[in-house]
Amino acid sequence: MPSAGSEFGTATAVDMDKPKVAVITTSGCPHCKRAKNLLKEAGIYFQEYNLGQAPDVLANVKKLTGKKTVPQIFLCGELLGGADELQVLLSDNSLQTRVESNIASDALPAQISDLFESLDVSDKQLPSILLPYLPSDMSEEEFACLDGISLRLSSDRSFHGRHARGLFGRSKGDAPISGRSVVDWLVENEPTAGGDRGKAEALCKRLAVARLLEPERGGSESAGPESGSFRVPYAAMRPRLGKPLNRHLEWPAPARPAQEVAEALRELITALYDKFLSDNGTKVDYDGMARDALFRHYVNSAAELQKVSLAGLSREQRMAFFINIYNAIIVHGTAVYGAPTSTLDRLRWFGSLKYDIGGAEFSADDIEHGVLRGNRPSPASLFALIGRPQWAEGHFKRSDPRARLAIDPMDPRIHFALVCGAKSCPPIRVYTPETLEEGLDAAAAAFCEGSVSVDKANRRVELSMILKWYGQDFARSLRERLAKVAEFLPDHKAQDLKELLSGGAEPTVEYTPYDWGVNKK
Known part of the structure; x- marks a missing residue:
């Protein structure tokens, strides 16, 4: 459903009765963000219709206007254009003059307003980020409290430096921590334990039940928390480059259908992208994103991909799924590691950003070249570099089960849909099987x-x-x-x-x- 909201700069009370300007947007769109900021700076009151979660409605709007892109900006029922056209109209004050001179009328044309009548235009909530792995005997309030404890534990660098027991070559985030050390930390640092070791042990058990402490495989739950060892999922959210970004915890239940999981992740990542996109739509605060609570919840939710089934997905479903997951993994990886700074770094980076999907590892390169490009060699492969890509083998070997997911025939328009985090890349967008063509x-x-x-x-x-x-x-x-x-x-x-x-x-x-x-x- 679309969400609607009104914003203004220096509008009068009379102006605010009924906005004369309407802006149709999608989340994470840099041009939409720029247009809204231009209107706010000009003090023009406007109504925003975010159709990011209503792609079918957006497709109908585009058919009616004949304009394929967003934002779409209207004044009293007339389509003005997008962000570039808006900037021209504002630069010579002609839009301000037209807003003041137009008598009150609907900002949107009737045909487009009619599309919204049957829809709930209240703010759409993000998908639940707790319920998929919330234990049946735990309230959301208890989970939120335990979540905060786990975050504080994972953020205590001196604790991890003293107690992480990694083998040679293992990162601190990958290394297990003894249960006794965790209980010691809870006794010393957690107010709800009150310095009581029995309460600290009980908290440790509840953290494990909530999967906010991940027991080492092979450990015995009946032996008590102090005799085991754990990984702290939040501390493992920055695995060594080349390890899957969503394997910091083991998803404890069957996954929802692949398209449903991808949709939930897409909504979360576009909300994050939109939240940290600059007002002029040109830059993203990835450092701020990595520190945000919503980002931690996104990473936890991405663990559900471990158990999705890709069997039976149609070509369009596979395309939409993998385009959305590719864009998510790029945003995720940039927030965690930062962006590559050299050609060699980039070659390694796209091959090292990985998700565990259905029990198999997929890098950004695997998704782009192996799946979306129909199992074609990378342009950086040797034969491609010497102008003979037809001599090269496919990205996946024939024996690789992932090769069965290759899109056939491939659609070259995917290159306009994939986000790589660079300034010359396309902006992040929303793709669904039903509106993939549009x-x-x-x-x-x-x-x-x-x-x-x-x-x-x-x-x-x-x-x-x-x-x-x-x-x-x-x-x-x-x-x-x-x-x-x-x-x-x-x-x-x-x-x-x-x-x-x-x-x-x-x-x-x-x-x-x-x-x-x-x-x-």
Whole structure:
């Protein structure tokens, strides 16, 4: 369901009776964030309709307006455009003048308002982050209290430095801690234990029941907490690079259907992304994200992926699932490790960010090249680098059971949907099996509109490096690739490109240097 909210800068009481401006947005959209900030700075009262959780409604809105991207900004029933058009209208005060001169009327056209009538526009709550693994004999209040204790325990670096018993090469987060040491810490540091060892032992047991302490495999629960050893999940939330990011605790129950799990994770990660996205929509505060309670809950929820079943998913379901999981793992990994700073770091990074999905490890590279690109070699593989990608084997070996998940036929529009954390990457978006076609179309249109330049007079076309690295995914020849790109462009730009291709020699193609600078505050 969409959520609706009103915001204003210096609006008068009369203005606030009925907003004349409406903004249709989605969570995590940098252009939406920029548009809202521009309106607030200008003191223009507006109504926001966040359709991030109502992709079917958003698809209908796009059909009615003919505009594939968000934000979509309306004044008294008239579509003004997106963030760029808004900035132009605000720069010469023409929007402010039109707002003041227009008599009160609905901000949205009637056809679009009608789409919202049957929907609950109250704020949508995030999916439950406790219930999937909340023990039957534990209240949410007790869990929240234990959650705080576990977080304080995991944050005590001096404690982990003294008591973590890792073997050579194991990180502190991976290393088990003796139950006696945990009880000692609770006696000394936890007020609810009151310095009483019996109460501390009882707390230790409840922490284990809640999976906020993870017993070492093979340990005996009946022997008592002091005789065993544990891992502290929050301390293991930063595993050694190359270890799965969601294996800090073992998911204790059967998982929900894969699409349901992915949807819950998508809602959490887009809420985090939106929360820490700067007002101008250009940077993300990943450090702040990593310290936020919602991020810890996201990481715990991601553990459910360990037990999902991918069997029986349709092509569209697999595509939506893995696009969303890829984008989530990139945001997750950037918050935990920071972004790579060199070419060699990047090559290692995308192959080392991993989730345990259904009992198998999937890196970001596995998801992109093995699944979404239909089991094709990476552009960084040896044969691809020498211009002979057809000689290379697939990303997954034939004997690898993960190869059965490869998307066939692959859809090159995925390259406009995958987030890599760099400034030149597409923004994070929401994808569902039901609206996958519309979502990929919108991603392609938004990316190409901003990154493809057509100079008809000089017969020159400027493209993103993505279209060079992955050119073979779009078409074999350059002319065919350009024709494919034309499908994603606005009408006037598409027409110019088609005319260049229809007569004379191929246009000169230049590729814009890729900005690998991280979109980090």
